[in-house]
Amino acid sequence: MTDLLFYHLETRPLESVLPMLLEKTIERGWRAVVEVGSAERLEIIDSALWTYSDDSFLPHAVARGEEGDAIQPVLLTGGDENPNGAAIRFFVDRATPRQLDGYERLVYIFNGHDPDAVTEAREVWRTLKPVYDLTYWQQDEGGRWSKKA
Template sequence: MQVDFYQLAGTPIEKVVPQLATKVAETGERLLIVAAEDRLLDLLDEALWTHEAASFLPHGKAGAGSDAEQVVLLSDEPAAGNAARFVMLADGQWRDEALGFDRVFYLFDEAMLDDARSAWRSLMAKDSVEPRYWKQDHGRWRQGP
């Protein structure tokens, strides 16, 4: 399984999440976006509706009805009501339940750097996990060392 660490630096999360979610949807996969705080889920919900005027990214919030039909589902827990095999941990909090998915997008900022390093070390010890680190370089994501 693959775990992609995305260190947010300079670009707000409400810009990053729709970009990554769109790329996942373009592959035909479903995505579960997890954040513990309702305020962050609301911000991401709004961002997914408004990120590009020319396109629509089907999504919904868990528990609002038709979870199973959503390409992208926002939730406060890592339970894929939409049968997603990809999960995005958008609040910087690592959750071991994410290891039950095929791919994890773990987003963190400077404030969560120590937690991300701890998660990296833990995942490096697992044979079945391939952690990868991504950082921004002039507005584009580049895989780092």
Template sequence: MGAAYFYHLTESPLEAALLTLLPRALGQGWRVEVRGRDEGMMERLDRALWTGPEESFLPHGLAGGPHDALQPVLLTSGGAAANRPACVMAVDGADVTAEEGAALERVCVLFDGIEPAAVERARHQWRELTGGGLEGQYWAQEAGKWTRKA
């Protein structure tokens, strides 16, 4: 049975949070899908991950390329990821079902804690995923670190 971790972003942008969380997931030996709702946003994340500091380089690709199945991290805007992920990181309110999450090692929901609609969407996802049997954890940013709150 999978677990759903919710990450409440209040101190850093999404790109910085991914630079922290993705290496942890890859360190577990997992392939990761970063799932958004908007192709333009995924393209911006792709550029940000390519232009980050050299020491924080993350091997990844934008869905639709010839090597999607080989990507350790695949950025998608929905649909089944070709890289067979063990972890889905949902951003920008992207959907992940409890049934899908049960087949994964982990679902991570990253949401903008400053935006009321994003917080409400995350609450809805919490109810749906934990109500569907996934273990839920809630993490918030405090003084530059992730702190488990629930």
């Protein structure tokens, strides 16, 4: 059964958490698709992935429906495609997980300071619990992840 991991942001913003998770994904030899909830946030996340660290490089691109999309280790998108054959799909900035086939892992990252996002996360948990193996991770005060469920 596919794993669906819920990451509840409390202390560190998405722009600092997502690059670390994507680096770990690449270290495992996986490709990733990052589904973003809006076109404007997609551009902001793209920029953040290029500039998050002076001593690190995270290869990625924005999906453009072009041939080069297939070779990208990390692909940002606003849609539901998987042109790079990703094993893991991230849902960020209010992109909502749904039942999908062909992934080893799904990761849903939501902002704990946005009451609407928390409400949506609870609904996604209830809806997808019968379909996936769910785990819930929450940031502690130091920004480290603690498994809660």
